[in-house]
Amino acid sequence: MKIGLVGLPNSGKSTVFNALTRGNAATAAYSSGALEVHTLVVDVPDERVDTLVDMYRPKKITPAKVEYSDIGGLRGDAAQGIAISGEQLGQIATNDALIHVVRTFEDANVAHPLENIDPQRDIDTLDTEFLLSDLSKIENRMPKLAGNLSKGKSLPSYEVEKKEFDLLTRLKETLENGIPLRDVELTEEEEKILRGFQFLSQKPMMILLNMGDEGYPDAKKISYPHQNAVVSQIRGRLEMDIINLDDEDARMFMEEYGISQLSLNRIIHESYQLLSRMVFFTAGETEVHAWEAPLNATALTCAGLIHSDLERGFIRAEVVSFEDLSAAGSEAAAKSAGTWRLEGKKYVAQDGDVLLIRFNV
Ligand SMILES: Nc1nc2c(ncn2[C@@H]2O[C@H](COP(=O)(O)OP(=O)(O)OP(=O)(O)O)[C@@H](O)[C@H]2O)c(=O)[nH]1
Ligand SMILES: [Mg+2]
Incomplete structure (x- = not known):
């Protein structure tokens, strides 16, 4: 399972990436604006694997894995808006699901590219970029299909291309109405036709509010009423600090801030639900192996x-x-x-x- 962390500059992507992966990607109060991707593969924590290991005492243990990528380098300001390069869009498209890290924390030392804190606006801003990217993929493809179809039904590929053309026409309209493709009900055949496009607004999406140490009182007001989507929260910087402490200090810190469980396990669990995945096991004396499978x-x-x-x-x-x-x-x-x-x-x-x-x- 490949999950891409996306978000406006300075929203805390690298901070959250570190909190989720125990990584040490550089974080900074100023965005460099250069495309930089950090990738780490994390074992899915699962107590069931531990139980099976106790039972079988295998030579090898293979937990399920999640790959996180922190895709940095978006640019922009209030005057110009947010810009995403083609290269960045390409990086984002390779993931199975996206986590949009949305800044809700106030901090005068960390500039917000759109100047003030407004999470709902930031969500819409990135969504619009994804919609436009999908729209341009469709607009690039349609003239070629239209050209072929104009040659008439004798064309061997006519039926197949007509199906694709009609589907893209429908999706174009959806996008023009500001609706992400994940909200469109598709048949298995249609899914197959679309696979190669890697549409961004079709990817399952977790809106992850980066809350600041003290939390964000208006978190409940944030709405994201879409299919294959979920709104979740993390106190990114706090959790990044905690994973770097030894066990005893971490425990005290968590108690002080009322954190019962670190987000890294919870977010993986939520990602499995978001992506409709499950785990099955194979177990024996040679190996205990956790496998990720579709529900x-x-x-x-x-x-x-x-x-x-x-x-x-x-x-x-x-x-x-x-x-x-x-x-x-x-x-x-x-x-x-x-x-x-x-x-x-x-x-x-x-x-x-x-x-x-x-x-x-
Ligand atoms: N006050 C506060 N600062 C935070 C929090 N999370 C991140 N920061 C700070 O915000 C700044 C930006 O964080 P990064 O994680 O580097 O943000 P990013 O989204 O990776 O930024 P780019 O890669 O430049 O787009 C850093 O100085 C962080 O320490 C938070 O919860 N509270
Ligand atoms: Mg970063």
Whole structure:
């Protein structure tokens, strides 16, 4: 899962990136304006993996991973507005989901490119840039399609290109009405047609309010009424400071500020929901492995994520839920309790399932 952190200059992207990854990207009160991307891969913390490791004592442990990228270097001011280069848009487009870090903290020492603190405006500002970028991709593509279609139905690709043309016409209208593409209901076929475009306003979006040490009283007023979107919060600088402390100091600090859990775990969890993903496990003495899969993936899809041979030669899946396995205490106990079962390739896997794929190639 690849998540891109985006946001206006000085909103606290690098600060939040550090808080989420225990990283040490440079943060500064003045934006350099140069494109700079920091990327780190983080293990998804999961107590279930620890339990399975206790049970199987494997040689190798592979947790699920999340890749965060801090995409800096947006420029702008109140007079000119915010500008995003083509290169930056390209970087943003490679992610599965976006976290828009929105500044809500007041600090006279940190300049806001649009001068005052107005989170709702900042949200709209970046959204507009994404809409315009998507619109220009569509406007670049449509004349070529129109040209081909004008040659008539005898063209072998006529049907396919007509479908694409009609879909783009519909999406163009949506964007012109200021609606992001994530709000458009699409069929599986339409999703496929659009995949190559990597539209920015189609990506699942977390609005992450960067709250300042004392919080932001108006946070509840921020609205983002879109599909595949969520509004969340973080006290970025405070959390970045805490992850750099030793355990004892961190505990005291968190108590003082009333923080029960650091955001790095919570944000990953929220990202999984946002992206409709789940985790299943394979477990044995060789390896305990947590796999990321789409929600409602079938046993066959899960097999394919592990290895294409397992998908090709799929016979059956042995399945036990994590809860049943850990309650039983061992494979053997789960088998005699009858919770360890056999399923076919259409079985819809559940979050936390432990799978053993039987296959033959
Ligand atoms: N007061 C306060 N300052 C913060 C907070 N979060 C970040 N900052 C400060 O704001 C400044 C900008 O933070 P960065 O994380 O560098 O912001 P950025 O979005 O990465 O900036 P660019 O990469 O230049 O676009 C730094 O001086 C941070 O220390 C916060 O919660 N409160
Ligand atoms: Mg930065």
